[in-house]
Structures are given as C-alpha cells and as structure tokens.
Amino acid sequence: SPHDPAQLTARAIVLSLVLAVLLAAANAYLGLFAGLTVATAIPAAVVSMGVLRLLGRSSILENNIVATGASAASSIDASTIFTIPALVIMGHWARFEYGWVLAIAGLGGLLGVLFSVPLRRTLIVDQKLQFPEGVATAEVLKVGQDPGRGLKALALAATAGASFKLALSGLRLSPESFVVARYFGERGIGFFGINLSPALLGVGFIVGFNIGCLMISGGALSWWVFIPFYNAFMLDQNPALAQQLAGLSAEDAAGLLWSRQIRFIGVGAMLIGGLWSLWSLRKSLLSGVRTGMALAKGGAGDVPHTERDLPMKAILTGIVLFVLPLFALYYAVVGSLGIAFTMAVIMVVAGFVFSSVSGYMAGLVGSSNNPVSGITISTILFASLVLLALMGHGSTVGPVAAIMIGAVTCCAAAVAGDNLQDLKAGQLVGATPWRQQVMLGIGAIASAAIMAPVLNLLLDAYGIGTPAREGVNALAAPQATLMASVAGGIFGAGLPWNMVAIGAAVGALVITLDEYLKRSGRSWRAPVLAVAVGIYLPLELSTPIFAGGLIAELATRWHRRRSPGGDPEVLKQMGLLFAAGLIAGEAIIGVLIAIPIVASGDAHVLALVDVLRPWQKWAGLAALALVGWWMLRVATRQAPGQP
Numbered sequence: 001s002p003h004d005p006a007q008l009t010a011r012a013i014v015l016s017l018v019l020a021v022l023l024a025a026a027n028a029y030l031g032l033f034a035g036l037t038v039a040t041a042i043p044a045a046v047v048s049m050g051v052l053r054l055l056g057r058s059s060i061l062e063n064n065i066v067a068t069g070a071s072a073a074s075s076i077d078a079s080t081i082f083t084i085p086a087l088v089i090m091g092h093w094a095r096f097e098y099g100w101v102l103a104i105a106g107l108g109g110l111l112g113v114l115f116s117v118p119l120r121r122t123l124i125v126d127q128k129l130q131f132p133e134g135v136a137t138a139e140v141l142k143v144g145q146d147p148g149r150g151l152k153a154l155a156l157a158a159t160a161g162a163s164f165k166l167a168l169s170g171l172r173l174s175p176e177s178f179v180v181a182r183y184f185g186e187r188g189i190g191f192f193g194i195n196l197s198p199a200l201l202g203v204g205f206i207v208g209f210n211i212g213c214l215m216i217s218g219g220a221l222s223w224w225v226f227i228p229f230y231n232a233f234m235l236d237q238n239p240a241l242a243q244q245l246a247g248l249s250a251e252d253a254a255g256l257l258w259s260r261q262i263r264f265i266g267v268g269a270m271l272i273g274g275l276w277s278l279w280s281l282r283k284s285l286l287s288g289v290r291t292g293m294a295l296a297k298g299g300a301g302d303v304p305h306t307e308r309d310l311p312m313k314a315i316l317t318g319i320v321l322f323v324l325p326l327f328a329l330y331y332a333v334v335g336s337l338g339i340a341f342t343m344a345v346i347m348v349v350a351g352f353v354f355s356s357v358s359g360y361m362a363g364l365v366g367s368s369n370n371p372v373s374g375i376t377i378s379t380i381l382f383a384s385l386v387l388l389a390l391m392g393h394g395s396t397v398g399p400v401a402a403i404m405i406g407a408v409t410c411c412a413a414a415v416a417g418d419n420l421q422d423l424k425a426g427q428l429v430g431a432t433p434w435r436q437q438v439m440l441g442i443g444a445i446a447s448a449a450i451m452a453p454v455l456n457l458l459l460d461a462y463g464i465g466t467p468a469r470e471g472v473n474a475l476a477a478p479q480a481t482l483m484a485s486v487a488g489g490i491f492g493a494g495l496p497w498n499m500v501a502i503g504a505a506v507g508a509l510v511i512t513l514d515e516y517l518k519r520s521g522r523s524w525r526a527p528v529l530a531v532a533v534g535i536y537l538p539l540e541l542s543t544p545i546f547a548g549g550l551i552a553e554l555a556t557r558w559h560r561r562r563s564p565g566g567d568p569e570v571l572k573q574m575g576l577l578f579a580a581g582l583i584a585g586e587a588i589i590g591v592l593i594a595i596p597i598v599a600s601g602d603a604h605v606l607a608l609v610d611v612l613r614p615w616q617k618w619a620g621l622a623a624l625a626l627v628g629w630w631m632l633r634v635a636t637r638q639a640p641g642q643p
Contacts, residue, residue, distance in 0.1 A: 007061040007435045015051055016069030016439060017446045019044045023073035024447040025454045026587035030199060031081040032458060032475035033590065041137045041422060043154060043580040044070030049141075050151045060141050060429050067137055068422040068436045072109065072443030075418035076411065080105045080451050082373050083407035085480035089465045090488065092400045096459065101452040103329055104404070107322045108351075108411025109444030113437055114315045114322075115355035116416035120423050120433060123359050131363045134424030140573065141429055153574050153634060157581025160627060161198045162589040168196060169473075170593045170606040174620030176473060177540045181251035187232040191223050191254045193540030196620045198627045199586035200541060202579035204548020205631060209556075211530050212549020218266070218534020219542035221506070226262045226535075227254050258538070264496050266536030267482060268503020269510070270377050273528035276511050305432045323348060326408060334401050339390050343405050346386060350379045350409045355416035362417035363424075372414045373479045373533070380406035380483055384490035399487035406483060415444055461594030471604055472597075478537055507532060544624070548579070551628055555635035575635025582627070 023040040048066035052058035084101060087093045124131065167173045179193040204212045231253070235242050241260055245253050323344055331340035354375045384402040391398045419440050426436050458464065463474040465481055489495030507528050514526040534542050555572045596605050609616075 006059070007065050007432060008439065009062055009065075011052065011055060012048075012062045012065045013069070013439070013442065015048060016044070016066040016443060019047060019066065019070035020073045020443045020446045021450050022588070023070055023584070024077055024450050026584055026590075027074055027077035028081055028451065028454045029458060029475075029590040029594075030583060030587040031077055032085070032464060032477045032480075040074045041067040041071035041133065041425070042140055042576060043584060045137055045140045046151055046154055046577060061431050063141055064137075064426055064429050064431050065435065065439050067141070067425070069439040069443035069446075071418055071422055072415065072440050073447045075112070075414035076105055076109050076444055076447035076451070078372055079108065079376075079407070079411040079414040080448070081455075081477065082376055082479035083403060083410050083483055084451075085455065085464050085477045086403045086484035086487070087400065088459065089477070089481055089484045090399060090403070096452045096455040098452040100329070101455070102448050103325060104407045105411050105448035105451055106445045107326055108408040109415040109448060110322050110441050111319065111348075111351055111408070112355055112412035112415030113419055113441045113444065114310075114318050115352050115412055116359055116419040116423075117309050117315050117437060118312070119356055119359050119416070119420060120309060123363050123420055124424050124427060131421050131424035133362075134421040135428065137422075137425040138428035140577075141425070153577045154581040154584075157202075157578040157631075157634075158585030158588070160630070161202070161582040161585030161587075163585075164196075164198050164623070164627065165586040165589040166593065166606075168620065169590065172604065172607040172609050172612065174616045174623070175612055178617050178621045179251055179540065181249070181254055183250045187228075187235075189228050189231055189250050189254050189257075191227070191251065191539065192543075193538070194543040194547075194621070194624075195540045196624045197544055197586065198582040198624065200544035201548040201551070201624070201628055201631060202582035204545035204550075205552045205575060205579035205635070207545065207549060209549040209553035210524060211527075212546040212552075214526060214530035215534035215537070215542045216546035218269075218531040219537065219539040220534075221531075222258065222262050222265065222535045223254065223539040226265060226502075227257050230257055230261060255538075261496050261499050263482070263536050264485075264499035265503035265506060266532050266534075267377065267486065267495075268500035268505075269507035269528060269532035269535060270373065270503075271381065271500070272504045272507030272511070273532055275378065276507075276528065306427070306430055308432055308434050310434045310437050319348070330401065330404060333404060334391075334397055339387070339401070342386065342390065343383070343401060346379075346383050347405050347408050350382070350405070351412040354379065354409055354413040358413035358417035359420040362421050372410055372417070373482075375413050376406045376410040376479075376483065377486060379409045380487050381490070384487050388490055393492045395491055398491045399484070402487040402490070403483060406487075415440070457594050461597040476538070482536065503532070503535070506535070547628060548631075551575075551632050551635065554632060558636045572635045574637050575631060578631050578634040582631070 019040075023044065027040065045063055045067040048063040048070075049058070052062060052066070080101070084096065084104065088096065168176050174196060176197075177193055177195045179191075181189070181191040181193075184190055231245075235245070238261075241256075245256060248256065326347065327340055327344040330343040331337060334340055334343070357375060358372060380402050383405040384398065387395075387398045387401055391401075419437065422436055422440060423433055425431075426433060455464075458475060460468060462468055462472050464477045465474060467474040485495065510526055510528040510531050514528065517525055552572070552575065555575050559572055593606065604610075
C-alpha cells in the first residue's frame with residue numbers, strides 16, 4: 001500500500017489528551033461566562049510543536065494528531081455548556097451528576113464523529129468548502145520551523161489574560177464591566193457597557209470584523225431600540241413587570257427588561273435562522289446521505305492512506321452501540337419505553353441532519369462561528385412539541401426529556417463540525433482520515449470526563465444563572481438559560497411569544513439582506529445567527545468582541561498594504577496566536593480562582609479592595625485599551641516562517 005507514516009504515536013496521544021483536558025476546563029469557564037467558545041486546534045498545534053521537539057524529532061503528522069485530539073475540547077465544551085446546565089437551572093439537578101454528564105457528552109461526541117465520516121468526501125473533497133480554521137491550523141503546522149516564537153506570543157498573551165482576570169475577579173482592583181446607564185425623560189433608558197475582558201477581545205479577533213459588526217448590530221437593536229421602545233410603549237401591558245421595575249436604577253431596569261422580554265427576540269431570530277439553514281442546505285444533506293450509502297456498498301480498495309476513513313460497517317455498528325445506552329438513559333428519565341424510543345429516534349435523526357448542517361456551516365464560517373446553539377434550539381423546540389403531544393401540558397419531565405435530546409444532538413453536531421475542520425487540516429498536510437477520526441473520539445471522551453467536576457467547581461464558586469453567594473457575579477450561561485426557557489415554555493411555563501414573533505420577523509429581514517449580499521457577490525455577509533446571538537447576549541459582551549474584530553480588520557489592512565500578494569489571514573498569524581493566548585490565560589485563571597473561593601466560602605477571599613471607587617472602572621477600561629493596542633502591535637509583526 002502507499003506510504004503510511006507514523007501518526008498515532010503514544011506521545012502524541014498522551015500530549016493530546018493532556019491538552020484536551022486543560023483546554024476543556026478553561027473553555028468551560030469561557031462558555032458559561034460569555035456564551036462563546038473558540039476552536040482550540042491552533043494553540044494545541046503550537047504547543048505540540050514546541051513540546052514534541054523537546055522530546056525528540058517530531059513530524060507534522062504527529063503534531064496534527066495532537067491538534068486533532070485537543071480540538072475536541074472546544075466542541076465538547078460548547079455542546080455541554082449550551083445544554084446540560086439547563087438541567088440545573090430548571091431544578092432537575094442540584095449538582096452535575098458525573099455519570100450522566102459523561103454519558104451524554106461522551107456518547108453524543110462519539111456519535112458526532114461517526115455521523116461526520118460520510119460527510120468528509122461530500123463537504124471537503126467534492127464541494128471544496130473553505131473550512132477556514134482547518135486551513136489556518138494547517139498553515140500553523142507548515143510554518144512550524146520556528147515554534148519557539150509562536151510559543152512566546154502564546155505564553156505572553158496567556159500571562160496578560162491571566163493577570164487581567166486575577167486583578168479584576170480575584171484582587172478586585174476594578175469592576176469587571178464598564179457600564180454607563182441613565183434615564184431620559186419619563187420612560188427613556190440609555191445604556192452602554194463593555195466587559196473588561198481580554199478574552200473577549202481575543203474572541204473578536206478570531207471571529208473577525210464582519211461577525212463582530214453583526215453581533216454589535218444585534219446588541220444595538222436589543223439595547224438601544226427594543227428595550228427603550230418596550231419601556232416607553234409596551235410596559236403598560238405587563239403590570240407585573242412594571243411593578244418590579246419601580247424604583248430600579250436605569251442599569252438594573254434595562255437588565256430586567258432584557259432578561260424577561262427582549263432576549264426572546266433573539267430566540268425568534270435563532271429559530272428562523274436554524275430553519276433557514278436546514279432549507280438552504282437541503283441539497284448538501286441529500287448529497288451526504290447518498291455518499292454514505294455509496295460508501296457502505298463499495299469496498300475500501302487499494303486507496304492511499306490519505307483517503308481512508310473508518311469503514312462504514314464499523315460506523316453503523318458504532319451508532320447502534322452508542323444509541324442503546326442513551327435509550328436506557330432516556331427510559332430512566334421518562335419511565336416509558338415508547339416515549340424513550342421516540343426520544344432515541346428523534347435524537348438519531350436530528351443528530352445526523354444537524355451534524356450535516358454543522359459541518360457545512362463550519363466549512364463556510366469556521367467552528368468558532370458555527371451556530372450550534374441555533375441548531376440545538378431547533379432540536380429542543382421540535383422535540384418539545386413531539387413530547388408535548390405524548391406527555392401533555394404541565395408535564396414536569398417533558399422539558400427535561402427535551403433538554404436530554406437536545407444535549408446529545410448538540411454534542412454530535414458540534415463534534416461533527418469540529419471533526420470536518422480537523423480533517424480539512426489533515427487533507428492539507430497529508431494525514432490519514434481514520435486516524436484523525438479515532439483521535440477525535442478519544443479526545444471527546446477525555447474532555448467529557450472532566451466536564452462534571454469543572455462544572456460543579458464553577459457552580460460552587462460563582463453560581464450558574466444565579467449567584468452562588470452574595471458579592472459574586474454568576475456565570476450567565478446564556479444558551480443553557482435559553483434552552484431551559486424554550487423547553488419550559490412549550491410545556492406551559494409560558495414564553496413571551498410576541499417577542500419571539502418580532503425576532504422571527506427581524507430574522508427574516510436579516511436573511512433577505514444576506515441573500516441580497518450573496519447575489520450581489522459581496523464579500524461582506526450577514527448570517528442571521530450572528531445577529532441573533534448579538535440580540536440575545538448582554539451588550540457588554542458584544543462590545544469587546546466588536547473591538548477585537550476591529551483590531552483584526554486594522555491588522556488585515558496593514559498587511560494588505562505591506563504585502564499586496566499575501567494572504568492576510570496567514571500574515572496576521574501572530575495576532576491569532578496572541579488572541580488564543582489571551583483566551584486561554586483568562587479562562588484558565590477563571591477556573592483556578594474558583595478553587596480558593598469554594599474552599600473558603602468567601603467570594604472576596606483574594607480581594608485587596610473592599611469598596612470600588614469610580615476612577616477604578618476608568619483604570620480598568622484604560623488597561624483593556626492597552627491590551628488591545630498590544631494585540632494590534634503583535635498582529636502586525638512578521639509571522640514565523642513568513643518571508
């Protein structure tokens with residue numbers, strides 16, 4: 001057979017698992033805090049090139065395997081924190097139960113690997129989708145002749161991110177957000193906020209200016225249009241809410257209006273966006289199914305190692321074996337074989353369909369921008385309606401069952417999109433697909449194994465949705481709160497359907513705009529789910545993401561002037577590594593700070609300042625601006641390996 005170089009070596013597997021566990025813990029904090037996670041393959045590749053070089057001679061394919069396994073951390077994290085905390089928020093669990101979290105996240109992740117195998121040829125080879133982060137990972141691996149410089153940028157940024165987080169959340173030298181709010185006239189509310197988080201600047205740099213603008217546009221609609229409008233003209237229709245708002249400050253009033261009403265406009269936009277994604281990808285889905293069937297009938301043949309996937313028989317057998325324990329879990333929840341069987345069928349069908357959607361979206365916009373939350377909302381909404389017909393209004397188990405289906409589907413879809421991103425990188429560096437698929441499965445199980453302890457630590461230290469103790473800022477877990485609201489609303493707890501309808505109309509308008517931009521051949525696009533996320537998130541989280549995207553755009557324009565023929569995405573690679581370091585450093589210290597808080601029971605155990613003074617928030621804002629300037633300087637340096 002054609003030359004088949006060593007890839008799945010023992011040291012590559014061990015290093016990959018260590019990185020997967022560390023990155024899973026860090027990303028769990030970031031996701032619960034900001035509602036976003038970022039792909040981890042690039043920082044893992046840089047660390048791998050440095051570590052394996054110290055251990056002796058390493059190959060690009062070994063480093064690729066490390067990046068593949070470690071990248072499972074971001075997809076397992078995203079899918080777990082977007083769904084499973086809903087079970088705590090709904091009161092079904094008091095704490096995260098280890099066996100259940102491992103089974104849902106681990107088996108869902110393994111199903112995602114299997115679902116994605118027949119899609120590899122369709123989306124990567126036949127349709128030739130971009131898979132931007134896969135291309136970026138491959139470029140990092142190819143220019144690995146000087147990993148020390150990349151490691152230095154990553155380490156400096158991680159130190160900066162960690163120090164910033166320690167100063168704000170631990171030592172309390174500044175508030176964590178810079179917020180200005182006031183009333184105008186009798187009913188007008190003005191609000192501006194920016195979270196003083198270098199990690200969110202890094203997220204913005206990675207997702208780029210286009211997505212950053214769309215998110216801030218959604219935030220502006222939510223906080224500068226819908227909240228003032230609701231307060232001025234619609235509040236009288238909701239006397240209970242009006243009574244709660246009486247006497248509140250402008251900042252607290254805006255936050256209450258957003259949490260009780262306005263964020264559901266984002267729900268409506270996400271629902272429309274999820275349905276539109278399905279419709280626009282219908283041909284791709286059918287193509288993926290046909291490819292899978294053709295592979296099942298055909299033999300492996302004498303094909304090069306770069307084209308060998310896991311065999312179709314193993315895939316089908318694995319799907320059956322992994323679904324059976326999930327069926328048992330569902331039966332343990334609902335106590336009915338018929339309903340548990342229906343849940344399992346919905347989960348398998350939705351899992352494959354949405355894995356296809358996820359893979360396609362990852363190919364278009366990258367894993368960091370992949371709208372897995374919108375996919376999951378669509379699944380939970382559909383599952384809730386089916387279960388409502390079977391279990392009736394007022395069922396206490398129905399919303400829990402819907403979340404269980406959505407959680408597995410979300411894990412499968414996130415891992416499938418991530419797997420295809422890794423397989424694209426592998427294609428560009430000459431890796432063997434089946435080895436990457438095996439490594440991602442191993443990484444998914446390792447990441448799932450660490451999730452429950454980390455989630456319980458964060459629950460005890462900060463609280464999820466509601467503060468764990470006085471003086472602590474709870475982790476918002478925006479997607480999980482949304483999932484709980486949607487599932488509970490269908491079963492009778494009540495959703496503000498008028499807000500959902502407004503969101504659907506906004507989503508339809510954004511889709512129309514995006515279609516116009518597409519047909520006009522514009523490079524600027526308006527994916528509806530980016531706007532919907534902006535509407536749903538607090539404004540203070542969207543503003544630093546926009547700022548990070550603006551820095552990325554300035555770096556891109558600088559490189560275009562200096563190197564007209566070069567690819568700006570490759571040229572600003574140092575900036576990408578710096579952004580990844582900011583995220584990793586802040587997220588890791590966020591987990592570490594939780595340990596003394598839990599151990600002492602004191603939210604301010606590390607605090608140096610008892611009472612914050614007004615000037616301190618301005619000092620925090622100035623410090624964040626300094627980090628942004630530093631990131632721009634790094635992003636406009638020569639990337640390692642570039643002429």
